[in-house]
Amino acid sequence: MADPEIKSYEPHHESQSAAVTESRPARVALMTVAFTFLGIFLLLPLIIVFNEALAKGVGAYTQSLSDPDARSAIRLTLLVAAISVPLNIVFGISAAWAIAKFEFKGKAFLTTLIDLPFSVSPVISGLVYVLLFGAQGLLGGWLKAHGIVILFAVPGIVLATVFVTFPFVARELIPLMQEQGNGDEEAALSLGANGWQTFWYVTLPNVKWGLLYGVLLCNARAMGEFGAVSVVSGHIRGLTNTMPLHVEILYNEYNAVGAFAVASLLAGLALVTLVLKTLLEMRYGAEIAATRGH
């Protein structure tokens, strides 16, 4: 078992030998390529989003955001994230615990299954739900008979979002928990702690940074998901439109300011996520590096 405590928490100060240090022109060239690329493909679009959103002034911008349909889209997006992120935290911790802490049949299968949402197009994930819950779908008749509406309603959107985002927390925790092994849990049990106390006082603190990281990414994806949600939502304005869907509708109606105003919120969310992630890494970088598996 690798002992994480022996591992140095110091950041690595790599002393480069003269042999592998590039010449000055080479370094300048590499950095120029990297920054130019990022500038054109990431920074420029971001600036354009905010630029377009504010093209007709702050008044038009705030008006677009206070439009009832826009507000309903924002509310729905927050609601979907508020449901699917906690669900995926529970699922992610359970799956990671099962895979990392004990042996069972079908473990390799479960591990592969967790990656499925990453390997399948989100549109397909959406279609699966249509086939399953749609009027002509497998469970459609039964659902209709019992008056349960899933498709083209909030439950369908939540399901699609949960499906698309469920790898984030689990993928973050599995390597972490595998690396940490069972030693700390055994110690806690031998000291008389019950399962819940062991989880709460020992396991959770050991994985908290990885968990936070996973939750952050999961949340960003949950709010930004387009493909799967688009298939199951039905695009009912003011009812089943999330922010990404609302952006598309406005854009297709040539309402650039409205589309970009809502888009700027999503871009803002991305920026906040990045800043939080960077802050986490700055504040707890060494700890995260030491406890993260990759």
Next chain:
Amino acid sequence: MEVRVANVRKEFDRFPALHDVSLDIKSGELIALLGPSGSGKTTLLRLIAGLERPTRGKIFFGDEDASQRSIQERNVGFVFQHYALFRHMTVADNIGFGLKVRHGPSRPPAQEIRRRASELLDLVQLSGLEKRYPAQLSGGQRQRVALARAMAIEPKVLLLDEPFGALDAQVRRELRRWLREIHDATGHTTVFVTHDQEEALELADRVVVMSQGRIEQVGTADDIYDTPNSPFVYGFIGESSSLPVKVENGEIWLADRPIGLAAPHEPSGDATLFFRPHDVELLDGCSGCIAGTVAASRRVAGTRRVELEIGGERQRVEIELPVDHPAAQKSRVAFRPGRWKLFPTA
């Protein structure tokens, strides 16, 4: 607390790690489980702790059958090789953990837990480090904290899994002496696992030598070293040399010559002769001795170790000579083992 292991068998995926092991541990005893890796010593320790359940057999704490009790109910102090300290808790919180997770009236107030923690830190000679985190301690200090944490719950039995395995030689020796002192002061029944025979022989009241999932021998350091009861124990404990010999009419023969050792009670037939390299008598002439050609000679600390080729079968044995002994310069050396033991060849 007396601990009795009764006919315990343990299988992992149908692969037996322990075969029918029985062991009586007296109250207040310091006992070592010694063996090479894969001998089952750690499995036995984990079975006593309740970290594993036996496939067959029972484990008694006193008169009470503990086999079906969970690790929480057994109230054992377990010290892990890699300490397993909770890295996000201070030293004081680590030590107090076992008391903090108790329920109801058996849980002491926070102030009392803090007091117990500093008391135990005094005992393990780390006073003043309450607020440190495990990452800020040296390996030896971490292991002391781990021991203090295990003792905080006033365990019936203290179990240590290779407690000094991850430490360097100097710290190991220091902690060994210190563990003995703590044991003598507190009187806990203590079982520790080690693959280091020096550690086992020096520290333990009794040593349990294990091999391939079985107990080979249980005894004091003197018993184990002076009267090993199997070829494995003879070979595993201390230095040993062995030669294939034959017993005939109560005499030991090497190839076609008697070597001057009488074995009146041994049955005739093939056997293996074991002796200690340092326990030999050098002889000048050779009528009834083991004689060999010097194949190699090495200086090892205070002695000289000489490798001898014996007879035509290319058998090699090692003996130890005083550094300035003239025999080391010769090309041929004759000797007779002082203390020795025969095991019939199976």
